[in-house]
Amino acid sequence: EVQLVESGGGLVQPGGSLKLSCAASGFTFSGSAVHWVRQASGKGLEWVGRIMSKANSYATAYAASVKGRFIISRDDSENTASLQMNSLTTEDTAVYYCTRFHPEMAFAYWGQGTLVTVSS
Amino acid sequence: DIQMTQSPSSLSASVGDRVTITCRASQGISHYLAWYQQKPGKVPKLLIYAASTLQSGVPSRFSGSGSGTEFTLTISSLQPEDVATYYCQKYDTVPVTFGGGTKVEIK
Numbered sequence: 199e200v201q202l203v204e205s206g207g208g209l210v211q212p213g214g215s216l217k218l219s220c221a222a223s224g225f226t227f228s229g230s231a232v233h234w235v236r237q238a239s240g241k242g243l244e245w246v247g248r249i250m251s252k253a254n255s256y257a258t259a260y261a262a263s264v265k266g267r268f269i270i271s272r273d274d275s276e277n278t279a280s281l282q283m284n285s286l287t288t289e290d291t292a293v294y295y296c297t298r299f300h301p302e303m304a305f306a307y308w309g310q311g312t313l314v315t316v317s318s
Numbered sequence: 319d320i321q322m323t324q325s326p327s328s329l330s331a332s333v334g335d336r337v338t339i340t341c342r343a344s345q346g347i348s349h350y351l352a353w354y355q356q357k358p359g360k361v362p363k364l365l366i367y368a369a370s371t372l373q374s375g376v377p378s379r380f381s382g383s384g385s386g387t388e389f390t391l392t393i394s395s396l397q398p399e400d401v402a403t404y405y406c407q408k409y410d411t412v413p414v415t416f417g418g419g420t421k422v423e424i425k
Binding site for chain 2: 233235242243244245248259261262295299302303304305306308309310311
């Protein structure tokens with residue numbers, strides 16, 4: 199069974215940093231791209247970024263709203279992906295989901311999400 | 319970047335009604351279009367991928383069509399459990415983009 203479990207969410211002050219983790223199981227993690235998607239309360243889904251597999255040079259890409267502040271990484275030996283978030287603003291307050299990407303099936307698998315609250 | 323425009327933003331229909339949601343891409347995306355259902359407080363669920371392929375386990379009353387820039391999600395007979403917000407998503411290239419969502423309610 200495919201599972202994705204996010205952790206690391208919490209309350210952080212504006213300007214602060216937070217690192218989210220996504221633990222994967224039930225599939226060949228090393229061969230899969232991982233994307234992060236976020237959703238502010240009462241709002242729609244917003245793509246944050248992605249990291250590809252080793253075969254694709256671990257290429258990363260980011261939404262314009264987070265580029266230069268967020269960094270996605272992965273550790274295939276631990277079947278985990280991470281989202282390092284820096285220079286956080288109140289606009290970054292959201293539930294953050296990690297998802298497994300399939301080139302034809304898009305995001306068939308999602309984690310349960312972790313809440314990040316940026317507030318003083 | 320390609321924009322995804324969904325319409326309507328909300329709708330109210332009766333049980334048994336046929337419901338259609340439209341998603342328009344600002345540029346052609348071939349068949350790389352997915353539809354997700356999100357119930358309140360829940361994780362988004364993939365309904366349809368590749369514009370028209372039903373994800374395993376999804377009821378057959380859901381269907382998708384279209385290619386290029388115009389896509390539709392149809393619920394052939396609306397059921398109470400279909401109350402949710404529906405999102406389209408283009409995934410041909412990055413940035414991945416979601417539509418603004420369509421909130422479906424029962425009249």
